[in-house]
Amino acid sequence: MNQVFSLIFAPEFGYSVLRVTTPIMFATLGALISDKAGVMNIALEGIMLISALTGVVFSALTGSSGVGLLAAVLAGGLAGLFLAYCALKLKTDIILSGIALNLMASGGTVFALFLIAGDKGISSSLASKVLPKLTIPGISSIPVLGTMLSGHNVLTYVAFLMVAATFVFLYRTPLGLRIRAVGENPNAAASVGIGVTKIQYLALTLSGMMAGFGGAYMSMGYVSWFSKNMTAGRGFIAMAAEAMGGATPLGSMLTSLLFGFFDALSNTLQLMKIPSEFVNMLPYAATVIGLVLYTVQKTRKERLARESAGAAPAVTGATAGKKE
Amino acid sequence: MxxxxxxxxxxxxxxxxxxxxxxxxxxxxxxxDDPGDALGKFLLGPLDSFRHFGNVIELMIPLTFTGIAISVMFTAGQFNLGAEGGFFIGAIAAAFVAINFSLPPVIHPIVAILFGSLVGSLFCGIPAILKVKWGSSELVSSLMFNYIAFFFGLFLINYYMRDANAGAMVSYLFKPTAILPKLVPRTRISVGILVAIALVVVAWLFMQRTRWGYRIKLTGANAKFSRYSGIDTNSVVIYSQVIGGMIAGMGGSIELLGMYTRFSWQNLPGYGWDGVIVAILARNNPLFVPIAAFFLAYLRIGADIMSRYSDVPNxxxxxxxxxxxxxxxxxxxxxxxxxxxxxxxxxxxxxxxxxx
Incomplete structure (x- = not known):
């Protein structure tokens, strides 16, 4: 037990939490944007896979990690657009569209990988590039904090900036207001002249781009290759993180960090004599528990609100009855 | 209609x-490079030998089970994707009985399959209960439970059923009494197919002719209306998913005891996801599920044959x-x-x- 604590309280652990949180955080922000527009993007998992492969392929082709990132984000946006087309134009149920896209991504990336790299498991034969790590001057020299906060992949910093950017976008711009209006009440939004479908198209595309960042990080930062189904449910975890974060950017960030913590913990515990299966289970179990705890307190809050709201008229009703 | x-x-x-x-x-x-040959293998490969066609029927069996499992849950309007994990954990449960119990021939597989079904139904019931009690999305929690089932199942195999002499991460051999007898010689088609056929009929009768099935359909079509017309939709939400999980667990047990002699899966088999396609193709109607399962199995085996003999991956x-x-x-x-x-x-x- 002491060993666990000494591992967790080491500054390296803090570093690894931020490292594993990054893809979850991007995906969670992706879930947030689409959810705000009232459309559910369960294809985040598949989109991340598509982007991860795209990033590897384009960075290997051009020799530039920047081009790889750009291609990955664009691919994510296109996949989001495709999902929007299926759900909004073809009117396929959005969950089924998402399942379909996930299936296509999981098989299609292996298919494409085999055609491009001649291997069905891993892209190691491609000379793909990795996005640079940033050492932040000033912070890097602070003892504990420096180890934790400095020297991360550039996308880790981008992820945190994206939280702020998403907040500003959703709450401080006219477009963000429209997105929220559409999600809150599409009929009311349409009645004041907002193009509901157009907004939802946009939201799903942005959501896909966000997942695209996450995918790019997976294959060009977290590790330096693409491997089959490498996202391992992070897109689904992100959906839980978004719900638990109360559908706000700040909440999403905190819950992503929480799940990142368990992810990092499971990586750390693998060094110890605990059955690896249990350790691997940790992030998923933590997600379920987190989701349940969140919904428990939410239903309790709603019940309290209902009771206090329901109590008032009941009393006046009773007194009114007496007066008659 | x-x-x-x-x-x-x-x-x-x-x-x-x-x-x-x-x-x-x-x-x-x-x-x-040779598209004609590849396409020929893909479209006609399953028909070119008795063994290949047997493979199609073998694959059709698990797809029928998960297809019906998903159909029942989707008909109730529940997006529980736990059929994948239910299938896997049901197979683990069946393996446990097949390895550790000593029972007479016919009874042994029946007990194993029943236990697998029970575990599967508990597994898919958890997201349902979480939803009814607290409103947690069954979609997200069932997805998480799939991963939990996978790792927990591997843990059980690795620590309690692993055959150390086998070299790979596989379980002990099943007792011969537990293995389902083969129905068609020279294939791996077991008597499990009879169970699958029976299930199709029973599931159809259940959905069409019983009050329970009617409530499932009504709740799926319009939950609010059902609630106002006096149906306890919460219990429908739960039992539809418990039944779905039971069928998935049963499918996993039958697949394992019909096709294998020990537990050797290293990945989730993916039949739960295939069940989604089968259910959609069959319009959630159990009677159409075997047709859809046959179609998908045919595609799969065709693609496998094609990838073996040509340059196109399956x-x-x-x-x-x-x-x-x-x-x-x-x-x-x-x-x-x-x-x-x-x-x-x-x-x-x-x-x-x-x-x-």
């Missing part, structure tokens, strides 16, 4: 499959599957023709229309 509408649905489904196959054709044309089936899901579930796909059909019907029989 009138006869015309039924014909229309058949046409719509066929057209969706045709479009998906056309996409497959284009992919093969682009990818392969994963491209996933692209076909995705396309089929999207097109068939697309309510605006050919919607104009449906409107025309309904309109024609309405205007043609203005007198009898009121009586119906």
């Amino acid at each position: 009138t006869r015309q509408q039924r014909v229309f649905e058949v046409v719509r489904t066929s057209l969706a499959i045709l479009i998906a196959l056309t996409i497959a054709l284009v992919i093969v044309l682009v990818v392969s 994963e491209f089936v996933a692209l076909i599957q995705g396309t089929i899901i999207i097109l068939i579930a697309a309510s605006s796909f050919l919607a104009k023709y449906r409107h025309k059909l309904v309109f024609k019907e309405a205007t043609r029989k203005p007198v009898t229309g009121g009586e119906a």
Whole structure:
């Protein structure tokens, strides 16, 4: 037990939490944007896979990690657009569209990988590039904090900036207001002249781009290759993180960090004599528990609100009855 | 549904499959050096030998189980994707009974399958209970539980059932009494197929002829209406998913005892996801599930044969599957023709229309 604590309280652990949180955080922000527009993007998992492969392929082709990132984000946006087309134009149920896209991504990336790299498991034969790590001057020299906060992949910093950017976008711009209006009440939004479908198209595309960042990080930062189904449910975890974060950017960030913590913990515990299966289970179990705890307190809050709201008229009703 | 509408649905489904196959054709044309040969293997390979056709039927069995499991849950409007984990954990439970119990021949597999079904139903019941009690999305929690089932199952195999002499991460051999007898010689088609056929009929009768099935359908069609008409929708939500999990667990048990002599899966087998396609193709109707399962199994085996004898990897089936899901579930796909059909019907029989 002491060993666990000494591992967790080491500054390296803090570093690894931020490292594993990054893809979850991007995906969670992706879930947030689409959810705000009232459309559910369960294809985040598949989109991340598509982007991860795209990033590897384009960075290997051009020799530039920047081009790889750009291609990955664009691919994510296109996949989001495709999902929007299926759900909004073809009117396929959005969950089924998402399942379909996930299936296509999981098989299609292996298919494409085999055609491009001649291997069905891993892209190691491609000379793909990795996005640079940033050492932040000033912070890097602070003892504990420096180890934790400095020297991360550039996308880790981008992820945190994206939280702020998403907040500003959703709450401080006219477009963000429209997105929220559409999600809150599409009929009311349409009645004041907002193009509901157009907004939802946009939201799903942005959501896909966000997942695209996450995918790019997976294959060009977290590790330096693409491997089959490498996202391992992070897109689904992100959906839980978004719900638990109360559908706000700040909440999403905190819950992503929480799940990142368990992810990092499971990586750390693998060094110890605990059955690896249990350790691997940790992030998923933590997600379920987190989701349940969140919904428990939410239903309790709603019940309290209902009771206090329901109590008032009941009393006046009773007194009114007496007066008659 | 009138006869015309039924014909229309058949046409719509066929057209969706045709479009998906056309996409497959284009992919093969682009990818392969010898597209003619690859396509021949893909489309006709399953028919070229008794063994290959046997493979199709073998694969059809688990797909029928997960297809019906998903159909029941989707009919109730529950997006529980736990059939994948239920299938896996059910198989683990069956393996436990098959390895550790000593029972007479016929009883042994029955006990194993029943135990697998029980574990599967508990597994899919958890997300249902979480949803009813606290409103946690069954979609997200069932997805998480799939991973939990996978790692927990591997843990059980690794620590309690692992055969250290086997070299790989596999369980002990099942007791011979537990293994399902083969039905067709020279294939691995077991008596499990009889259970699958029985399940199809029972599931159809359950959905069409019982009060329980009717409540499931009504809740799925309109939960609010069902609640106001006095149906306890919470219990429907739970029992539909418990039944779905039971069927998935049963499928996993039968697959394992019918096809293998020890537990050797290193990955989730993916039949739960395939069940989604089967259910959509079959329009959630248990009677159509075997047809859809046969179709998907045929595609799968065809692609496997093709990838073995040509330069096209079999994963491209996933692209076909995705396309089929999207097109068939697309309510605006050919919607104009449906409107025309309904309109024609309405205007043609203005007198009898009121009586119906």
